[in-house]
Amino acid sequence: MDFKGMDIISIRDFSKQEILQILKTATKMEGLRKPLLKDKVLATLFFEPSTRTRLSFEAAMSRLGGKVIGFADPNVSSASKGESLPDSIKIVQGYADVIVIRHPLEGSARVAAESSDVPVINGGDGANQHPTQTFLDLYTIQKVKKKLNGLKIGFLGDLKYGRTVHSLAHALSHFGAEMYFISPESLRMPSDDLKELKAKKIKYHEVKDLMKVIKKLDVLYATRIQAERFPDPIDYNRVKDSYILDKSLLKGVKKDLKILHPLPRVNEINYDIDDTPYAVYFEQARNGVPVRMALLALVLGVKI
Amino acid sequence: MKELRVSAIKDGTVIDHIPSDVTFKVVRVLHLSKMEKTVMVAQNLKSKKMRTKGIVKVSGKELTEDEANKIALLAPSATVNIIKNYNVSKKMDLKVPELIKGIMKCSNPKCVTNNDSVPTVFTLKSTKPVKVQCRYCERYMQAADLKIL
Numbered sequence: 001m002d003f004k005g006m007d008i009i010s011i012r013d014f015s016k017q018e019i020l021q022i023l024k025t026a027t028k029m030e031g032l033r034k035p036l037l038k039d040k041v042l043a044t045l046f047f048e049p050s051t052r053t054r055l056s057f058e059a060a061m062s063r064l065g066g067k068v069i070g071f072a073d074p075n076v077s078s079a080s081k082g083e084s085l086p087d088s089i090k091i092v093q094g095y096a097d098v099i100v101i102r103h104p105l106e107g108s109a110r111v112a113a114e115s116s117d118v119p120v121i122n123g124g125d126g127a128n129q130h131p132t133q134t135f136l137d138l139y140t141i142q143k144v145k146k147k148l149n150g151l152k153i154g155f156l157g158d159l160k161y162g163r164t165v166h167s168l169a170h171a172l173s174h175f176g177a178e179m180y181f182i183s184p185e186s187l188r189m190p191s192d193d194l195k196e197l198k199a200k201k202i203k204y205h206e207v208k209d210l211m212k213v214i215k216k217l218d219v220l221y222a223t224r225i226q227a228e229r230f231p232d233p234i235d236y237n238r239v240k241d242s243y244i245l246d247k248s249l250l251k252g253v254k255k256d257l258k259i260l261h262p263l264p265r266v267n268e269i270n271y272d273i274d275d276t277p278y279a280v281y282f283e284q285a286r287n288g289v290p291v292r293m294a295l296l297a298l299v300l301g302v303k304i
Numbered sequence: 305m306k307e308l309r310v311s312a313i314k315d316g317t318v319i320d321h322i323p324s325d326v327t328f329k330v331v332r333v334l335h336l337s338k339m340e341k342t343v344m345v346a347q348n349l350k351s352k353k354m355r356t357k358g359i360v361k362v363s364g365k366e367l368t369e370d371e372a373n374k375i376a377l378l379a380p381s382a383t384v385n386i387i388k389n390y391n392v393s394k395k396m397d398l399k400v401p402e403l404i405k406g407i408m409k410c411s412n413p414k415c416v417t418n419n420d421s422v423p424t425v426f427t428l429k430s431t432k433p434v435k436v437q438c439r440y441c442e443r444y445m446q447a448a449d450l451k452i453l
Contacts, residue, residue: 084421107416107440126414192444
């Protein structure tokens with residue numbers, strides 16, 4: 001597969017084979033310090049705050065010998081003068097070989113890709129997609145479980161608004177995962193996503209109580225439940241503690257259970273889990289660099 | 305018994321079996337209020353096929369395939385007949401296009417199409433009911449719930 005010139009906008013655009021090739025390339029990037037992109041420029045356009053995504057893209061580009069330009073605050077960009085997004089992209093494409101964009105509006109990355117002759121990578125468009133996060137989630141699971149096929153995966157917390165959950169569930173549907181959706185009633189997986197899984201004959205279960213299923217899981221993907229998602233604070237207070245993980249809940253789980261979290265965490269994973277072999281969320285964040293190195297190299301058509 | 309009749313037209317297009325509540329949406333989508341020729345619109349007519357229906361008759365205009373496809377979005381069970389010399393010369397098949405551009409507004413207020421100068425594009429996901437997906441924000445929507453631009 002040739003990824004040269006390809007845009008990375010949504011996990012839904014990728015076949016199973018393409019996903020596997022990206023993960024394979026990321027493995028080759030581990031520890032690599034070759035200036036494969038030394039003549040290339042990455043433009044990072046962050047219309048919304050980000051630390052991990054932006055810095056890991058900048059690190060990825062730097063590790064491959066490339067240069068980075070861009071902004072991390074929309075108030076310093078032409079957006080504050082009222083310039084449209086397509087116009088901004090048409091200008092920036094003349095300054096760079098590849099663009100990474102994070103923007104609050106859903107679909108903005110797709111618009112950017114349509115306005116640009118250089119590849120565009122979506123660093124997060126509102127509540128819609130964050131494909132490089134999904135790739136690094138998959139890469140982490142593959143690395144720690146030594147496989148992607150046939151795993152029992154639990155998704156915990158805010159499944160209604162959690163874009164990382166929707167995307168990862170979609171991606172894992174290529175690999176025959178059995179899925180457990182663990183959430184309060186008001187934050188269940190959207191029905192359209194469940195219909196899609198059903199159409200792909202993916203076995204899934206919806207439960208409210210983590211303890212009923214935790215011993216079955218190979219992987220647990222935890223997300224934060226945000227108070228602002230609950231119009232009534234009483235409802236929030238009723239559920240918030242049911243979805244907090246601490247070491248005491250892990251008695252009897254599979255020895256090789258791995259816990260992931262897209263971060264930042266607030267209180268949903270207790271610090272007492274960090275030093276256990278179950279916790280892989282910091283390794284997960286570090287994996288963002290080889291995965292993003294792989295994506296940059298692939299879309300710029302460089303031979304690895 | 306006096307009965308309301310919708311007159312026959314000599315040449316033009318008859319759109320029949322429109323769900324009553326959609327009749328004026330059809331008029332809007334086809335920009336018929338700007339027509340110079342005669343346009344007849346009837347709503348809440350009794351129907352054997354449906355409880356009530358709407359009919360739109362446009363003199364001197366043959367609907368294009370594009371226009372027929374727009375109607376397919378709003379009223380997939382409608383019938384479109386081209387009339388020549390008072391006779392039906394052609395029955396148009398209504399088919400919702402796979403790609404629907406610029407006709408409907410995305411219902412997601414955070415979609416880029418509602419906040420920047422970007423025309424909407426939807427892909428057809430199912431026909432019964434007509435369900436579409438916004439190309440940009442990737443949300444699924446029922447076509448009947450969407451505002452026509």
